[in-house]
Amino acid sequence: MNTLRTVIVETSRSPHAALRPVPIEAVQLEDNFWAPRMKTLREVTLPSQYELLEETGRINNFRRAAGKISGDFQGLYFNDSDVYKWLEACAYALAQRPDPQIEELAERVIAEIADAQEEDGYLNTYFTFERAKERWSNLRDMHELYCAGHLFQAAVAYHRATGRSQLLEVAVRFADLIVSLFGPGKKDGVPGHPEIEMALVELYRETGEERYLRLAQFFIDRRGHRTIGGHEYHQDHRPFRELREVVGHAVRALYLNAGATDLYLETGDETLMAPLEQMWANMVQRRMYITGGVGARYAGEAFGADYELPNATAYAETCAAIANIFWNWRMLQAKPESRFAELIELAAYNGALSGISLDGKQYFYVNPLAARERHRRQRWFTCACCPPNIARLLGQLPGMVYSTDAEGFWVHLYASSQATLSVGGSSFAVRQETDYPWDGRVVLRVDPESPTTAAIRLRVPEWCPAATLLLNDEPVGGRASSGQYLTLNRLWQPGDRLELRLEMPVRYFVAHPLVEADGGKVAIRRGPLVYCLEGHDQVEDPWCTEIHPVRSPNVRLERDLLNGVAVITLPGSATELESWNAELYRDAFEDDSFRRPVVVRAIPYYAWANREPSPMTVWIRRTPAE
């Protein structure tokens, strides 16, 4: 086995991107929030997922396709994709730091995949042997192109992380087969589940082969021409350029948008950006949970109508919050505006992160904003898209902390870390020190190789009412309000020290009046974190608890609670759930008479359901006027 490459590679710059991504290996997290999660990813999540891929026959499906073992195909027809997503996550873990155990597992799985590929490049373990004749016969439902996309993404990530090309060669051979079959004058059609669009653009970036970009373009262009039935569920009801609202299956919709944004980054086709912007506005202004979760409906795992955002019956699939991050990451490259980074931060700390347990081996598929005891994370699912997806998200987060551009670099996320950034040919060592997300003070030590003029841009989050910046302990008058980047363009000396002080008060939010489920309720936020009430921490059931939103409630970092969380304590009132007998409705004054003052303790939403089963709610009633 070769030694892993450790050089930091320049990522290719897309011609229509405003920003250039920073390679994952260029950023080493050292914080108390994400770095321990990366450790858990390497030590618990990825090994335990490998066991489950084996246990559930997902890897055996490749062995079977290679003729090494007999028996039936196991599980769902798209199970190959889980293996690819897991491999992609391994690639990111290896990009961060060598890990012989993960490397060995990944190499073993790659060998099984390579062995399963057919002579002509075809690779899908479901459509082998008796089902080989059904290949490409049902693009709408059978996820063949979707699985191919995940293979390509894994292959590119693994190649970038390790320099090894075996999986990339497998991907290229399969991609070339697909290119030979689909496109203008060839087979018409689009995938029922978007994914390959992003993947083909990435494969183009990695190989420089334009045929992959052209095929991505074909799949986007042909969408909505009813080649797969014309359903909103598949975003096939209307051509992409006519889309105005996010509809249908949420993960599909956002993977499609991410792919279209990738295509925009390469082509600069503004007819793609217009619908992307409109869908973004529709999602953010009308169809997104305060956690960054999306896809309100169980039925069809779909976006709801405008303002349809129920809490207890929220679907908010983990994969959809992740897709939200993927799409916004690409939008941010196209347009360096804080609003996209906001959503990345929001979903990463809340709606996506809730998808994985603190111990790194239990998962939510569905992320409600209010729940009773029975909603618990599971170690795996028959349809196991979410577990490896959260793994590959966590793995690539270090790459989302910074971007560079011709003038300097941008700080999107805050976390103690060391990074090496390439700015205009010279290298900047950047060290962040912060207790984020618990504290809003961020120290940035900037070490250019030599004095270098550059613009450093620091995001002032929307949640932050006031930010101050010090350069080498002197206040500097950067001009940025909440939700913008604060820019400092100067000649940087080795050892320069920036200190950003983001005020991080407890804030209470109300939802738009047309969000019926949230009427009369508030949600608590502090910094990037959305809070919730979990039963464990309350005197009474959280569903029976009201709060009085005081301006400065007590905030205390409790290191021993839930791996360390800042707990918010505030006054409220509550009734006993047990005071309700058989009645479904009762007199409000009688109910008031049961209300007693209580102390309410809120914890971050992502951390709920990590203790014994207990009810939870994000949206909390306000104590009514007497």
Place this chain on the structure above:
Amino acid sequence: MNTLRTVIVETSRSPHAALRPVPIEAVQLEDNFWAPRMKTLREVTLPSQYELLEETGRINNFRRAAGKISGDFQGLYFNDSDVYKWLEACAYALAQRPDPQIEELAERVIAEIADAQEEDGYLNTYFTFERAKERWSNLRDMHELYCAGHLFQAAVAYHRATGRSQLLEVAVRFADLIVSLFGPGKKDGVPGHPEIEMALVELYRETGEERYLRLAQFFIDRRGHRTIGGHEYHQDHRPFRELREVVGHAVRALYLNAGATDLYLETGDETLMAPLEQMWANMVQRRMYITGGVGARYAGEAFGADYELPNATAYAETCAAIANIFWNWRMLQAKPESRFAELIELAAYNGALSGISLDGKQYFYVNPLAARERHRRQRWFTCACCPPNIARLLGQLPGMVYSTDAEGFWVHLYASSQATLSVGGSSFAVRQETDYPWDGRVVLRVDPESPTTAAIRLRVPEWCPAATLLLNDEPVGGRASSGQYLTLNRLWQPGDRLELRLEMPVRYFVAHPLVEADGGKVAIRRGPLVYCLEGHDQVEDPWCTEIHPVRSPNVRLERDLLNGVAVITLPGSATELESWNAELYRDAFEDDSFRRPVVVRAIPYYAWANREPSPMTVWIRRTPAE
């Protein structure tokens, strides 16, 4: 055409019924609430529904089946049932008072129905000609037995109302065919949509033929033995005697329960009553809207899980609220307990009555408890079950005012009316005078033919905190608290005057904390009426309006508003919907700063959506503590 019979017939008494129903024709409504609705029923609803039955081909389907016209069957395969339900409603209207127009329409339709019946008694216009061979081949989905049931109910009602037997003879011939086909040792199976169970028991009561009762028993007994697939949707997942919760399609569930209660009334089979009581408790304690509406879910028009009672996305089909009344009416006959009459009153004044417009010709299929402007009544539906169902409910309400028993009579509902009640062989003329539901004072003038000892029982509604009773202007100390019948057992003299004073304060209700949609909100009730805020009457959008639930808000009867309603005026606060720009969530303190004091005006829920489109909500946020 014969003269209609005007004698009041004794209804047969079911052996296991505690109460005996009073024939519809024995009660003449003279009040300002229901009597005008009966007039509208006769003058607008029934004639306009006839036009629609013609216009939509429903009656032509009978002409086609009779070979009088050619062409295809029109509409849905269960459209015959709409014609039968309309006829049943006509029967009740004619029982109340002669009406040559309705009589002529009804007779015309009965002739068409009779002509369409086949030699062997079969009658379903969908399964004729090319589809005759499909008869009885799909009991689960094709509503053949359901349509038959509606024919039988219409036939019995028409026979009772008019004494004419043509339709009853048609029904008997068809029922005898069904009896010859189904039952032990014959064809096994149950109807996918219950209805025929009630109808067969009624046909047994009218004809005395036990074979109909036995067939009803067979259909109840065979249910849940998976003869139609074993789905909860059809209540076929479990034998009837093992049912504990109301599940699946709400109308089906409650028609089944009504049929099983009818069977109980005839057989006294306590193994039926036990599950009925448990389902009743499950429904009332966990699965019913405060309006008496049921069936929370659009998907499957179904009961939701416990406490799953969303407001804006409530389904609450008009037919389900009606079915709720039908079932409770039968339960009341079995057990004369106020709780059943409560639900009849609740659904009649609220969740069912909302299904029809004030002008009597527009209908809600779905009755949400919160809505935006687009939710409007329609003049008809492709699946038009609700319009003729609300007609047949309104038609039979006079028969639900009283019951008799061996000791005297019971007053379940309050409305100015004249009635002739048969008590122990002697006749009581009873005259009610009241402004109910606007006022809780009820005067009952009792005129026995001669001095007669009898027990008169007056319901003290659950909503009433205090009731007093006067006999000939002297207080009498009846012992009854809210939700019970107040009994006066004495020798009644002609001219005796009872005065019941029911306190009717405005009350506010909260929902059980597990009803997520209602958290932090109150609903307003006064007397039997549930109130709502409609946009027309508010300063700001009702969804942006909070109330301060004061103990004695202003109540004023506005005669010119919505055909006369008591409007409740109370203080509240509101924000402007327009103060929301593109944001989905905003700071609660900022939101508070937009809040202004307003005067809030609430109207009865049944009356909403009778003006220009406007938003509405039943559950209203409370003004929060500052």
